[in-house]
Amino acid sequence: MSDFRDVEEFRTHVREWLAQNVPPVTLATGDEAVERSKRFTKKLFDAGLAGLEVPRAYGGQGLGPSHQQIWREEASKVPVPMGIYDIGLGMCGPIILALGTEAQRTRYLPPLLEGTEIWCQLFSEPAAGSDVAALRTRAVRSGDGYAITGQKVWTTGAHFCDFGILLARTDPDVPKHRGITMFIVDMKAPGVVVRPLRDMSGQAHFNEVFLDDVQVGLDAVVGEIDKGWEAARLLLSFERLAVSGGGSGIEGGASGPLSFHGLVEAARGAGTLRSSGARESLVDLYLLERSVNVFNERLSREYDSGIDPGARGSIGKLLKARREVAAAGLTTRLIGPAADFDAGASPRRTDATLRSFALPIGGGTNEIQLSIIGERVLGLPREPQPDLHTPFSDLDSRRKDVAR
Ligand SMILES: Cc1cc2nc3c(=O)[nH]c(=O)nc-3n(C[C@H](O)[C@H](O)[C@H](O)COP(=O)(O)OP(=O)(O)OC[C@H]3O[C@@H](n4cnc5c(N)ncnc54)[C@H](O)[C@@H]3O)c2cc1C
Numbered sequence: 001m002s003d004f005r006d007v008e009e010f011r012t013h014v015r016e017w018l019a020q021n022v023p024p025v026t027l028a029t030g031d032e033a034v035e036r037s038k039r040f041t042k043k044l045f046d047a048g049l050a051g052l053e054v055p056r057a058y059g060g061q062g063l064g065p066s067h068q069q070i071w072r073e074e075a076s077k078v079p080v081p082m083g084i085y086d087i088g089l090g091m092c093g094p095i096i097l098a099l100g101t102e103a104q105r106t107r108y109l110p111p112l113l114e115g116t117e118i119w120c121q122l123f124s125e126p127a128a129g130s131d132v133a134a135l136r137t138r139a140v141r142s143g144d145g146y147a148i149t150g151q152k153v154w155t156t157g158a159h160f161c162d163f164g165i166l167l168a169r170t171d172p173d174v175p176k177h178r179g180i181t182m183f184i185v186d187m188k189a190p191g192v193v194v195r196p197l198r199d200m201s202g203q204a205h206f207n208e209v210f211l212d213d214v215q216v217g218l219d220a221v222v223g224e225i226d227k228g229w230e231a232a233r234l235l236l237s238f239e240r241l242a243v244s245g246g247g248s249g250i251e252g253g254a255s256g257p258l259s260f261h262g263l264v265e266a267a268r269g270a271g272t273l274r275s276s277g278a279r280e281s282l283v284d285l286y287l288l289e290r291s292v293n294v295f296n297e298r299l300s301r302e303y304d305s306g307i308d309p310g311a312r313g314s315i316g317k318l319l320k321a322r323r324e325v326a327a328a329g330l331t332t333r334l335i336g337p338a339a340d341f342d343a344g345a346s347p348r349r350t351d352a353t354l355r356s357f358a359l360p361i362g363g364g365t366n367e368i369q370l371s372i373i374g375e376r377v378l379g380l381p382r383e384p385q386p387d388l389h390t391p392f393s394d395l396d397s398r399r400k401d402v403a404r
Pocket of ligand 1: 120121122123124126128129130131153154155156157206358359361362363364365366367368371383
């Protein structure tokens with residue numbers, strides 16, 4: 001596999017492999033869908049196509065971002081059943097590679113690439129979403145490690161995951177961005193309770209996760225103790241790049257139910273292509289789509305030549321979210337009843353339309369992306385942060401007083 005230095009030769013190989021190995025779309029959900037994804041991912045691993053940028057020592061291929069970009073482009077054209085690995089491959093694996101110990105990389109990366117272990121992200125809490133540094137889950141020293149107690153929410157895939165990357169407060173007596181530590185948590189450990197939450201698509205994609213005195217060793221710490229905020233920011237920047245680059249769960253890819261060409265064809269079939277404003281809206285959608293793609297290609301080229309994308313991943317994430325929402329809006333407007341709403345003809349399009357509302361929220365809302373772009377890309381004045389220097393324990397007791 002490592003002989004594919006020539007990227008165009010690599011593209012041909014990927015295209016042919018996908019054509020031969022991607023299974024037909026099914027409506028499988030739950031355990032059946034997870035098993036289907038596992039089978040496909042194992043095949044991918046055996047074919048030497050998993051972990052293109054991951055060093056060979058950890059089960060990857062040791063290739064560069066250009067190869068990864070080609071994979072994304074080709075994989076977006078066919079329905080690759082790997083959405084359950086988006087968080088592991090796009091965020092948890094990269095953070096372990098960047099900040100993990102040698103033992104963590106060796107233990108966790110190969111099974112992740114092979115598809116035998118699935119990962120989730122345990123950041124958000126009921127009172128800590130956009131302001132994730134307000135998290136209240138505590139990790140206190142216990143024996144040779146830590147005991148973790150608290151609650152997480154909106155945890156995608158926790159009901160079928162093996163491990164999660166979790167943020168917990170290890171020192172409440174310093175300002176909220178300090179005193180946080182990142183941990184690896186075994187989702188099957190005693191004290192972890194996962195409760196699926198049903199969203200408006202009727203399915204349970206995310207969960208509440210309760211942690212009651214969950215014991216972890218010091219070898220579960222990712223990066224440095226009390227330096228979890230820096231680790232979290234890095235992981236979130238990986239998340240934005242993964243989302244804007246089109247993780248396999250994104251529906252607007254060329255093979256997705258919200259693809260541009262699929263939408264045009266469906267509107268033609270529904271006889272609405274000539275309706276008022278249809279063409280203008282479709283051209284707007286096309287321009288948004290091109291912006292995301294051109295932006296990602298540029299970021300990938302720059303990354304190849306050693307330029308860190310930094311906060312600019314937020315630009316791609318924001319554009320991608322706007323593109324998905326625009327595509328979903330056009331689906332209802334131009335296809336509407338002729339699509340599959342309630343009719344069950346193609347539940348993928350209904351499902352994708354309903355789930356399009358998730359993209360402007362998950363991974364940081366559009367408003368938060370605008371703030372990041374303004375502050376960290378354009379150097380505009382920072383948002384006021386009156387609690388920046390107050391110890392978290394003071395903030396927390398004030399909040400409890402208000403709630404009382
Ligand atoms: C489909 C989906 C999957 C998710 N998966 C995960 C997961 O796997 N793991 C995980 O940890 N989390 C996950 N999340 C949670 C997600 O990261 C949060 O929902 C998100 O960060 C927003 O937090 P919140 O829901 O608490 O909203 P809030 O932070 O309460 O925001 C409410 C509103 O206020 C606005 N707002 C808040 N602060 C500001 C500000 N400073 N400036 C301007 N506007 C502001 C927001 O933009 C939003 O419109 C998921 C969410 C979704 C929708």
